[in-house]
Amino acid sequence: MAVSSRRERAGGGAAPGARRFSYEQLDLLAGIAHDLGVAEDIPRALRRVLDQVEQVCGMRRGVITLLQSTDDELQAAITVSSISENSSHKMRYRPGEGITGTVFATGRALIVPDLARDPRFLNRSGLRQGLRERPMTFFCVPMVYREAVVGTLSCDKRGDAIADPELELAFLEEVASLLAPFVQRRRLEEQMDQFSHAVEPGGAFESLIGRSAPMEELKRLLVKVAQAPSTVLLTGETGTGKGVAARAVHALSPRAARPFVEVNAGAIPAALLESELFGHEKGAFTGALQRRVGVLERAGEGTVFLDEIGELPLEAQTRLLRVLQTRQFERVGGSETLSFRARIVAATNRDLDGAVNDGRFRPDLFYRLNVFPIRLPALRERGKADIMLLADHFVGHFARQMKKTIHRLDTPAIDMLTAYHWPGNVRELENVIERGVLLAEGTTIHGHHLPPSLQMSRYAPQPETAGSFHTLVRSYEVELITDALKDARGNQTQAAARLGLTKRIIQYKIRQYGIDYRSFR
Ligand SMILES: Nc1ncnc2c1ncn2[C@@H]1O[C@H](COP(=O)(O)OP(=O)(O)OP(=O)(O)O)[C@@H](O)[C@H]1O
Ligand SMILES: [Mg+2]
Numbered sequence: 001m002a003v004s005s006r007r008e009r010a011g012g013g014a015a016p017g018a019r020r021f022s023y024e025q026l027d028l029l030a031g032i033a034h035d036l037g038v039a040e041d042i043p044r045a046l047r048r049v050l051d052q053v054e055q056v057c058g059m060r061r062g063v064i065t066l067l068q069s070t071d072d073e074l075q076a077a078i079t080v081s082s083i084s085e086n087s088s089h090k091m092r093y094r095p096g097e098g099i100t101g102t103v104f105a106t107g108r109a110l111i112v113p114d115l116a117r118d119p120r121f122l123n124r125s126g127l128r129q130g131l132r133e134r135p136m137t138f139f140c141v142p143m144v145y146r147e148a149v150v151g152t153l154s155c156d157k158r159g160d161a162i163a164d165p166e167l168e169l170a171f172l173e174e175v176a177s178l179l180a181p182f183v184q185r186r187r188l189e190e191q192m193d194q195f196s197h198a199v200e201p202g203g204a205f206e207s208l209i210g211r212s213a214p215m216e217e218l219k220r221l222l223v224k225v226a227q228a229p230s231t232v233l234l235t236g237e238t239g240t241g242k243g244v245a246a247r248a249v250h251a252l253s254p255r256a257a258r259p260f261v262e263v264n265a266g267a268i269p270a271a272l273l274e275s276e277l278f279g280h281e282k283g284a285f286t287g288a289l290q291r292r293v294g295v296l297e298r299a300g301e302g303t304v305f306l307d308e309i310g311e312l313p314l315e316a317q318t319r320l321l322r323v324l325q326t327r328q329f330e331r332v333g334g335s336e337t338l339s340f341r342a343r344i345v346a347a348t349n350r351d352l353d354g355a356v357n358d359g360r361f362r363p364d365l366f367y368r369l370n371v372f373p374i375r376l377p378a379l380r381e382r383g384k385a386d387i388m389l390l391a392d393h394f395v396g397h398f399a400r401q402m403k404k405t406i407h408r409l410d411t412p413a414i415d416m417l418t419a420y421h422w423p424g425n426v427r428e429l430e431n432v433i434e435r436g437v438l439l440a441e442g443t444t445i446h447g448h449h450l451p452p453s454l455q456m457s458r459y460a461p462q463p464e465t466a467g468s469f470h471t472l473v474r475s476y477e478v479e480l481i482t483d484a485l486k487d488a489r490g491n492q493t494q495a496a497a498r499l500g501l502t503k504r505i506i507q508y509k510i511r512q513y514g515i516d517y518r519s520f521r
Contacts, residue, residue, distance in 0.1 A: 025171055028056045032178050042186045046078040046179065050155075053175060054080055057168070059155040060136075061127060063091065064143070064179070065100055066151040066187045074104055074152065076125075077186065087125045098122040099140055100152050107149045109141040109173060111165050115156070128156070135159040139169055141176045145184040146367045153179065188230065188372065207244050209393050212386045214377035218245070225372050226252035231324070233309075233369045234347040236376030239427030242347040243307065245376060249345050250303040258302030261342075263295045265316075266308035273316050275332050278323075284333025296329060299342035309369065310350035310361060321365045344369070379422040379429065387418050390426060394433035395445065405443055409436075412447035416454045421479055452519060453486070478513050481506065482520075490520035 021029075032049050039045030050062035064078040076083075076091035093101040099120045103110050112118045114135045115128065121138070128136065140154035153176045162168060208219065225232050226249045234242040250260045268276055275284070279294030295304055306312070312320065323329045327340045346369050355361035379387065391409060399406040409417070413436070422428055432454065436445040447455075480499060488494035495517075496506040510517055 020167065021171060021174075024056050028052060029174055029178065032175065036178060036182050039182070042182050042189070043078055046182060046186065047081065049175065049179065050078065050080045053155065053172075057157070057171065058161050059139075059157050061125070062153070062155040063088070064151055064153050064183060065091070065093070065104070066183065067095070067104070074100060077151070083125065083127065087127055090126065091124045093122070093124070098124070099138060100154060103140040103142050103152050103154075104149055107142045107144065109139075109169055111169055112138040112140075113165065114159065137162055137165060139165075139172050141169065141172045143176045143180045143183045145180040147364070150180060150184045150187055188228075208241065208248055209390050210382060210386045211389065212377075212382040214382055215386060218374070218376065219248075221374050222248050223252055225249060225374065227254070228372075229343055230372045231343065231369055232345045233352075233371070233373045234345065234376060235352075235373060236349065237378050237423075237425055238349045239425035240349075240376035240378060241426055242349070242376055243305075245374070246303075246305045246307075246345045246347060250305075253303065253343065255302050255343060258342075259299050260303050260305065261295045261299040262305040262307060264307040266311035270313040270316075273313060274319060277316065278319065278329050278332055279334075280332035281334040284331070288333065291331070294331065296323065296340055296342065297331075297338060301341045302343075304342045304344050306344060306346040308348060308350075309346040310348040310352055310355050312361075314360075314362065317362045317365050321362060321368060324365075324368045379425040384418040387422075387429065388414065390429055391417055391433055394430050395437060398434045398437040402437055404437060404440070406437055406440055406445060407443045409445045410447065413445050413450055416447055416450055420454050423479075423483070453482075455519065474513070477509060478515065481509055481513070481515060485515070485517050485520045488520075490517050492517055 031052070035048065036045055046064055050064070053059050053062055060080075061083060062080045063076050063083070065074040066077040067073070068075050074093045074095065076088040079088045091100075093104075095101050096105040099110055099112055099118070099122075102120065112121065115121050115138045116135065118138075135158075136156045137159050138154065138156055140152055142149045143151040143153055153172060155172070157168065208215075208222075210218075222245060232246075232249055234245050236242055246262075247260065250256060263276055265273060274280075275288070275292060275294065277294050277296055279297050280288050280292050282288060282291045306320075319329070323340050324344070328337050329340055330337055352361055352366055352370075356363045356366050379390075391414075395406055395409065417429070417432075424431075432450060433445075435451060436449040439449040440446070481495065484495035484498045485492070487498060492506055492510065493503050496503045499506065501509075509515075
């Protein structure tokens with residue numbers, strides 16, 4: 001739920017810091033910030049905060065509610081330890097319903113000075129008896145994360161213990177702003193748990209080869225996120241398998257039988273992109289002779305894969321953001337409102353943070369997409385075993401395709417493959433093997449069937465010795481210098497200029513690392 005403005009504060013919007021919080025309150029805020037920063041078990045950390053607020057501020061019945069993705073209801077998710085699980089289960093509100101629902105729906109904090117007299121009070125928990133004798137004031141503040149309300153924080157305080165209700169409310173708002181990112185994380189975890197009934201990845205991972213720890217972790221995340229309706233952002237260097245991962249998310253999801261529709265923002269001329277995504281009506285622009293159904297419409301309840309999302313022009317970004325906010329869109333030049341029900345998986349090999357900073361990517365769209373970022377590991381982080389698994393897989397694949405009988409890679413070829421730093425990742429490995437299969441005359445791929453770039457790899461670190469600071473620095477230097485030499489076709493002066501080094505330094509390094517610059521000519 002989006003909010004346009006936070007609560008208007010009485011007194012012309014004084015900054016929260018300017019309010020007269022007590023020393024204990026300030027100390028508590030600092031403690032909360034610290035505790036949450038180091039917390040591993042989020043629900044426990046949130047409960048601890050509520051308990052502390054009780055103790056320090058004399059508040060009672062602290063409750064954090066979250067919006068449940070399945071039924072659109074707010075549910076008490078974290079409560080102080082004195083509220084039984086049984087009571088907290090009963091605390092469910094639809095947005096707009098009761099005081100909590102109202103705060104959620106409007107994004108505005110509320111004080112109810114005397115609960116018993118407020119018609120919106122529902123007493124779902126059944127915990128508050130004897131309100132008529134001891135008036136209770138109820139405070140409820142929205143938890144706002146990146147301009148969206150993700151839940152509420154509420155508690156009671158005895159009316160006769162309150163000197164300045166506005167100040168109490170302001171304090172809770174401060175607490176809520178510290179909690180919001182963690183509440184959002186909890187919400188995502190809950191969404192995933194709801195769907196985490198065992199799924200057998202089976203076939204979906206056949207195309208995603210790799211057994212290394214980073215790959216196992218990747219698969220675990222893909223299985224999890226596939227079950228939830230969340231938007232997924234796949235990041236990673238070129239050739240790491242973002243396209244493969246996007247298909248796996250779809251195949252593992254309950255939408256697997258629905259369409260998977262892909263659009264590459266970098267490959268389509270900017271002028272055509274909006275019509276590609278949203279479709280257009282006949283006559284929407286010159287040359288629009290027919291109505292055209294766009295990607296979002298074709299996807300139905302399936303998955304839209306927005307590849308190279310970093311290349312999306314700004315106007316299309318604005319339009320896409322609106323779709324994500326409202327789940328609705330119109331065809332270009334059309335007035336009919338269509339609803340958007342697909343899941344979005346976006347991918348980029350560009351640093352979107354950087355694009356946001358440069359003003360090339362809308363920050364609000366970035367946050368909408370960045371709900372569940374998954375980074376694909378670079379091939380060099382995945383270790384020898386994965387390189388060999390992939391190499392074998394591609395040897396088999398291309399040998400079949402080219403109708404050749406190839407049994408193996410010889411030892412030098414294996415050494416070269418495993419020592420290389422793979423800047424182009426799996427795609428580069430795939431190309432290298434394709435070339436090797438093509439060049440092989442007999443049943444074996446030899447070292448000399450691999451391209452020159454790999455002949456250099458004896459300078460790169462062996463995985464066994466990688467890890468120490470100096471080895472890593474050294475291998476990075478070797479990588480930078482060989483890349484520059486490649487670009488400069490072995491010309492040391494040009495390579496030095498590319499790196500901003502003097503010729504003397506680059507010559508020294510080339511000798512130090514034994515790089516054969518002539519091989520790049
Ligand atoms: N884990 C993997 N197992 C098998 N094949 C893979 C794997 N990862 C990538 N590939 C293959 O490598 C090639 C590149 O993968 P893909 O196109 O998904 O990369 P990408 O991350 O989308 O790269 P780019 O950012 O350049 O678009 C494809 O042919 C793909 O099939
Ligand atoms: Mg790709």
